[in-house]
Structure formats: structure tokens, C-alpha cells
Amino acid sequence: MGSGVSEKLFHSRDHSDVEMSSSHLAELVTDTDTAQHFLFKYGFMKPVNLESTQSPDFDTLTDSDIFSEDTVQDRTSSYHSEYTEHLPESPHFISALLEFQRVSGLPVTGVFDDATKVAMNKPRCGVPDKEEDQSDTMKTSTTAEDLNESSEPFNVTATVQSNNTDVVQNNTSDQDEPENRKQHHLQTLIHRNKRSTSALWGHAAFSKNVLTWRLIGEGYSSQLSVEEQRHIFRLAFRMWSEVSPLQFVEDLHSSPDEIDIRLGFGTGRHFGCSQSFDGAGREFAHAWFLGDIHFDDDEHFTAPNTGNGISLLKVAVHEIGHVLGLPHIYRSGSIMQPSYRPQDDGFELDWLDRKAIQNLYGGCGGRFSTVFDWIRKERTAYGEVVVRFNTYFMRNGWYWLYENRSNRTRYGDPVSVQVGWHGLPSSGVDAYVHVWSRETDAVYFFKGAQYWKYDSENDQVFSEDADGRRYPRLISEGFPGVPSPVDTAYYDRRDAHIYFFRGSMVYRFSVQANKLAPKSPQKITELFPALTPGDHPASNLDAAYFSYTHNTLFLIKGASYWRVVGRRERRMKRSLPYNSLLPAREVQQQWFDICDVHASALRTDRR
Ligand SMILES: [Ca+2]
Ligand SMILES: [Ca+2]
Ligand SMILES: [Zn+2]
Ligand SMILES: [Zn+2]
Incomplete structure (x- = not known):
């Protein structure tokens, strides 16, 4: 084993490293020789003897090939024999260098300069950037569409490539010491690697949406407590969950080979x-893979927002x-x-990462309990009263705040309904109504046979309002009929009526008269006719949502929504019938990234 650690030739210029055992310091990229090693290792350069070194067929490897510690040692030396066959100025080296400089945002000089050296010595992920001849694909991989096409063969072809027969023979007899546990893990690893030889980066790795994970017991970090490590991983999984249909569950009980992600x-x-x-x-x-x-x-490794070191959360994500x-x-x-x-504490998955993962696994779906804009009045620094609003999507006991301007949900959502609205049922609500007229400004939530009036000022439900009514009340009492x-x-502010939907019927309720309007109830299809025959939710709506952003009413059912023709549409096209429904569209094409996270992850405090 000792021969595997090469003597260190380089120390940090400030000698900050001399206190440490040199055997624990990574060898730095210092010259064209080590630079070639780097370019080779991370896929910018291909080995010279392609046939003899490339893509071993796993089925022909014996256990001893892979169990042998020396196979890997030998791999290191085989790198050397391969890359030293390149002259530093070889066209391969220069084109690999150019490519590395280009993707790293460095001056593209084709020369191993200081900036390049610094970039190569930065902390980085061990997964190769590219496989040979994939540079064109990777160049375009910065758009979501192209991510799907970037055929990036998995790690394994780049790492287990020296299949030196001598070493294998030397080690077939050297099999007496491996621990069972390690072997077991390794066998799982091999099993998976077999599958992954045909798998490609840029393709969905899993065909199911609920995945299990575990921090393996033999692999705890010595730097953070086990609880801290698990918490950070929970957060990391949750962040992907918030932007994709995937859900992740920590599994402490199944056998290791049944766990999806270890x-x-x-x-x-x-x-x-x-x-x-x-x-x-x-x-x-x-x-x-x-x-x-x-x-x-x-x-x-450090916990989030704890200053120096490498954020385990970022690396895990x-x-x-x-x-x-x-x-x-x-x-x-x-x-x-x-x-x-290192520079962004409190980082979040940006738009491209979201689109990239959704490109593999699709967008997020699911029915909503209700959707609404929450209006509040605020006084500006100049004393003006302005009306602001937030958009909320509720599903059972959880809700998302939707940021219309950036077209995504608030980072870290969903959160529990009871956190945002004190006193509402923990299982959520059926409907929300904001009666907003010259005389009245009242917010109601409906669930089952009851309704609650919400005290916006004190941010909780009224137990009793100014008129002495106690809540929750029966809907039949407060809204006769x-x-x-x-x-x-x-x-609807235009006619000062509440529209209640139930089954295929609409009940128009006059707030002023405190009773149903004449002719009520009517069919939804009658009051909100389809513009295209048959393109209509017909019954059992999830939500009727008046959006102040769009100044439009939307009817939402399942994964679809229908935009209701209002004044603006009629101004543009007079022939459009009032309150008719434009053709259905998908909710996830209008409101992005409203994604469930697994119930177990919901309890993970995100902030
Ligand atoms: Ca390292
Ligand atoms: Ca509903
Ligand atoms: Zn990586
Ligand atoms: Zn490893």
C-alpha cells in the first residue's frame, strides 16, 4: 500500500499545509505532465491505446480484478504510461487544454498558464466532465433541451480501465483478508456498475418516483456528527424534491443492496x-450512476452557513x-x-437545474385543494397605501407561496397550512373566499360543512368576530341555501356575488342580500360555457382562482386549467362569450415547480 502514495513535490506557497501529514494532501497540478493527468482523468483527453484500455466488459472481470487493491494502484501507473506518450505540445493536449479553458471560463490560450493551473487545483467533483469525442455534445449542454442529448457515459468506463492481466494473476491468491461487510457492499457496487455501463449521463437514472437513501454506517464522516450529516443529506434530497416529481425517503432498515442511493x-x-x-x-x-x-x-466539510471549508450540502446536492x-x-x-x-451561502437550485431535472423526470403534478391570491394593504415609505398580494397553492395540509415575478415557488416550500394560517384545520381547506367591496373586507375558509373567518390583522382565525358570531360556523347558517x-x-367583484361550486352546479350567492341569486343553482357549463365544445371541466372543480397577476379567473381541475374570458379578452375579441372557457392547458405550463416532497422530508426544517 505504501508504494501508492507518491512523494509530495509541492507545498502550498504559504506553507499552510506543512502541519498536516503530507500523505493526506492531494497532489497538485503543477506542470504539463500533471495537467495531462488531470485532463485525462476528467475526460478531456483520451488515452492513446484506446483499444486496450477502454471500456472493460464487466462480465469478463473476475472478483479478484475488482477486489484487488492493486488494480487501482496499477491504474495510476498506467495513466502515467499513457499520458507521457503525449508530448506536452501535442495537438491532443492543446485541444484538451483549450476545451478545459473554454468550459471553465478561462482565457482560451491553449497554454498551461497560471490561471489554468489554479483552475485545475480547485476543489472539484470526481465525475469526469466528458467522455472522449463528446465535446460537441457538452458544449451545448447548457440548455435544458440539450441536456437530454448529452450522452455522457458513466464514470465507470473512465475509471476501471486498466485491466492488467499480470496484476490480476498476482492477486488471485491474495483473497484471505477482506471483511464480509466490505465485500457485501462491494458486490452491490459491482452489481450496480454493471448496470451502469450502458447507462448514460443526461438520462433519467430511475424509473420510479419514490427513492430511498441511507448514510452507510461504515462511512460516517469524522468531522460532523452523524445527526448533522443525516440532516444535511435530508436537506439536499429535499431540494431536488422541491423541483421535481421525485420524492426521497431515508431508509435505515432495508439491506444495502435494496437502497436506491447510498x-x-x-x-x-x-x-x-x-x-x-x-x-x-x-x-x-x-x-x-x-x-x-x-x-x-x-x-x-462543514454544515451550511458555517464559513470556511466545503459546504457538505452543496456537494451533496x-x-x-x-x-x-x-x-x-x-x-x-x-x-x-x-x-x-464557495461564494453563495444559502444557495438554491437555479432555473437551469430545475429544468434539467424536469427534463429527465417530468414536471410536477397533483390536485390542489384551493388556489388564491392573498391581498394585503401596505403603507409605502411615502405614506401611500398600496395593495399587495401573494399567490398560494394549497394541497391538503400543505401550501406553496408562488412568486409570480420569478415564476416559481418560494424556496423551501411547501410548508404546513397551520404555519401560515393559524387556526385552520390541519388537513387544509376546500375553498377560500375574499369578499372585497366598499362595505366589506372579509376572508373566509371553507372545509366540510364549516367555515372560518380569518383575522388578517392578528393572523389567526376569529373565534368571534365584531358582530358576535362565533367560528367555525356551519356553511348552511352563514350562507343560506x-x-x-x-x-x-x-x-366576483364585478357582481358582488360569491360563486360556490359543487359537483356540476354553481351557486351564486349575493353578499348584500345574504341569499342565493334568482335561478341559482345553475350548471357550471351554463354559466361558464366551453368555447370549444367538450373542452370543459364539467364538474368537481379543484379550484376557482382569481389571479390579480393575470386579472383573470382560472378554473382548475386535476392537471388542467381553463382561463375564463373576461373584459380584457372581450376587448380584444368581442365575439367571445362572457365567462366562456378558453381551451384547457396544463397547470405546470403556467405555474412552475409546485412539487410535493415526501411526508418525512416535510418535517425537515428548511430554514
Ligand atoms: Ca480530495
Ligand atoms: Ca377545492
Ligand atoms: Zn460532478
Ligand atoms: Zn468511491
């Missing part, structure tokens, strides 16, 4: 993994992205950039 910390040779870690610095983690994530415990099938993405803001970016439960409702 995470562990190791140093140097670890878990029988075919890719060794390099000591402190440079590579901080790597991921295997179908389920294993390894962190280099020689790095100084990145590596989970790989396990799910995402390649590296070269765009500032993306968590899938190969190098670690209206049945319960209701599917949804909204207040």
Missing part, C-alpha cells in the same frame, strides 16, 4: 470503490444530481458545475 465518507481507498480519493484538496466526492455517492473525508442522471453543466449559478463555488361541502368558491 452515501458514505471515505479516504484514499474506500469501500472497495474503483476510484481512490486523493487526500485533502482537489477531488471532494464522486457519484456512481445508479446509487453510490462517496465523499472524500480528507476534505474539510451536486452528487445527488449525478446519481439522478445529470451531467456537469457549465453555467454560473448551476449546482452541477464541476468545480466547487349553499350546500356543503363545496368543491371551491370565489368572490
Whole structure:
């Protein structure tokens, strides 16, 4: 084993590293020789003897090939023999250097200059950026559409490529010591790697939406408490969950090979993994296409927002992205950039990352309990009273605040209805109504046979209002003639009526007269006719949502919504019947990223 650690030739210029055991420091890229090693290792350069080194067929490998520690040692030396065959100025080297400089946002000089050296020595992910001849694909991988086409073969072809027969023979007899546990893990690893040889980055790695994960017991970090590690991973999974249909469950009981995603910390040779870690610095983690994530415990991992070191949360989110099938993405803001970016505490998945994962797994669906804009009056610094509103999507006991301006949900949502609205039923509500006229400003929530009036000033339901009415009240008492439960409702400011929907009927209720309007109830299809025959929700709406952003009423049912023709549409086209429904569209095409997270993750405090 000792021969595997090469003597260090380089120390940090400030000698900050001399206190540490040099065997734990990653060897730095210092010259064209080590630069070539880097370019080779991360896929910018291909080996010379392609036939003999490329893509071993796993079915022909014996256990001893892979269990042998020396196979990996030997791989290191085979890198040397391969890349030293390139002259530093070889066209291969220069074009690889150019490509690295281009994707890294460096001056594209084709020369191994200081900026390039610094970039190569930055902490980075161990997953290769590209496989040979994929540079064109990767160039365009910065748009969501193209991510689907970036055929990035998994790690395994790039790492287990020296299948040296001599070493295999030398080691077939050297089988007496491996621990069972390690072997078991390794066998799972091998099993998975087999499957992953045909898998490609940029494709969905899993065909199911609920995935299990575990921090493996033999792979705890020595730097953070186990509870901290698990909490950080829970957060990391939750962040992907918030922007995709995927849900993640921590599984502490199933056997390791039944777990979808396993995470562990190791140093140097670890878990029988075919890719060794390099000591402190440079590579901080790597991921295997179908389920294993390894962190280099020689790095100084830290909890979020704790200053120096490498944020374990950021690294975990990145590596989970790989396990799910995402390649590296070269765009500032993306968590899938190969190098670690220390500068943004409290980071979030940006638009591109969201679209990238949704490109693999689709958008988010699910029925809503109700959708509404919450109006509030605020006084500006100049003393003007302005009306502001927030948009809320509720599903059972959880809600999302929707940021219309950035067209996404608030980071960290959903949260519990009871956190946002004190005193509402924990299972959520059927409908929301804001009666807003010259005389009245009242907010009601409806659930089952009851309704609550909400005290916006004190941010809680009224137990008794100014008129001495106690809540919750029966809908039949407060709104005579209206049945319960209701599917949804909204207040129409144009005619000062509440529209209650139930089944296929609409009940128009006059707030002023406190009774149903004449002819009520009527069919939904009568009051809200389809513009295209048959294109209509007909009955059992989820929500009737008046959006102040669009100044429009939307009827929502399942994954679809119908825009209701209002004044603005009629101004543009007079022949459109009043309150008719424009053709159905998908909710997720209008309101993005309203994604469930698993019930167990909902309890993880996000802030
Ligand atoms: Ca390292
Ligand atoms: Ca509803
Ligand atoms: Zn990576
Ligand atoms: Zn590993």
C-alpha cells in the first residue's frame, strides 16, 4: 500500500499545509505532465491505446480484478504510461487544454498558464466532465433541451480501465483478508456498475418516483456528527424534491443492496470503490450512476452557513444530481458545475437545474385543494397605501407561496397550512373566499360543512368576530341555501356575488342580500360555457382562482386549467362569450415547480 502514495513535490506557497501529514494532501497540478493527468482523468483527453484500455466488459472481470487493491494502484501507473506518450505540445493536449479553458471560463490560450493551473487545483467533483469525442455534445449542454442529448457515459468506463492481466494473476491468491461487510457492499457496487455501463449521463437514472437513501454506517464522516450529516443529506434530497416529481425517503432498515442511493465518507481507498480519493484538496466526492455517492473525508466539510471549508450540502446536492442522471453543466449559478463555488451561502437550485431535472423526470403534478391570491394593504415609505398580494397553492395540509415575478415557488416550500394560517384545520381547506367591496373586507375558509373567518390583522382565525358570531360556523347558517361541502368558491367583484361550486352546479350567492341569486343553482357549463365544445371541466372543480397577476379567473381541475374570458379578452375579441372557457392547458405550463416532497422530508426544517 505504501508504494501508492507518491512523494509530495509541492507545498502550498504559504506553507499552510506543512502541519498536516503530507500523505493526506492531494497532489497538485503543477506542470504539463500533471495537467495531462488531470485532463485525462476528467475526460478531456483520451488515452492513446484506446483499444486496450477502454471500456472493460464487466462480465469478463473476475472478483479478484475488482477486489484487488492493486488494480487501482496499477491504474495510476498506467495513466502515467499513457499520458507521457503525449508530448506536452501535442495537438491532443492543446485541444484538451483549450476545451478545459473554454468550459471553465478561462482565457482560451491553449497554454498551461497560471490561471489554468489554479483552475485545475480547485476543489472539484470526481465525475469526469466528458467522455472522449463528446465535446460537441457538452458544449451545448447548457440548455435544458440539450441536456437530454448529452450522452455522457458513466464514470465507470473512465475509471476501471486498466485491466492488467499480470496484476490480476498476482492477486488471485491474495483473497484471505477482506471483511464480509466490505465485500457485501462491494458486490452491490459491482452489481450496480454493471448496470451502469450502458447507462448514460443526461438520462433519467430511475424509473420510479419514490427513492430511498441511507448514510452507510461504515462511512460516517469524522468531522460532523452523524445527526448533522443525516440532516444535511435530508436537506439536499429535499431540494431536488422541491423541483421535481421525485420524492426521497431515508431508509435505515432495508439491506444495502435494496437502497436506491447510498452515501458514505471515505479516504484514499474506500469501500472497495474503483476510484481512490486523493487526500485533502482537489477531488471532494464522486457519484456512481445508479446509487453510490462517496465523499472524500480528507476534505474539510462543514454544515451550511458555517464559513470556511466545503459546504457538505452543496456537494451533496451536486452528487445527488449525478446519481439522478445529470451531467456537469457549465453555467454560473448551476449546482452541477464541476468545480466547487464557495461564494453563495444559502444557495438554491437555479432555473437551469430545475429544468434539467424536469427534463429527465417530468414536471410536477397533483390536485390542489384551493388556489388564491392573498391581498394585503401596505403603507409605502411615502405614506401611500398600496395593495399587495401573494399567490398560494394549497394541497391538503400543505401550501406553496408562488412568486409570480420569478415564476416559481418560494424556496423551501411547501410548508404546513397551520404555519401560515393559524387556526385552520390541519388537513387544509376546500375553498377560500375574499369578499372585497366598499362595505366589506372579509376572508373566509371553507372545509366540510364549516367555515372560518380569518383575522388578517392578528393572523389567526376569529373565534368571534365584531358582530358576535362565533367560528367555525356551519356553511348552511352563514350562507343560506349553499350546500356543503363545496368543491371551491370565489368572490366576483364585478357582481358582488360569491360563486360556490359543487359537483356540476354553481351557486351564486349575493353578499348584500345574504341569499342565493334568482335561478341559482345553475350548471357550471351554463354559466361558464366551453368555447370549444367538450373542452370543459364539467364538474368537481379543484379550484376557482382569481389571479390579480393575470386579472383573470382560472378554473382548475386535476392537471388542467381553463382561463375564463373576461373584459380584457372581450376587448380584444368581442365575439367571445362572457365567462366562456378558453381551451384547457396544463397547470405546470403556467405555474412552475409546485412539487410535493415526501411526508418525512416535510418535517425537515428548511430554514
Ligand atoms: Ca480530495
Ligand atoms: Ca377545492
Ligand atoms: Zn460532478
Ligand atoms: Zn468511491
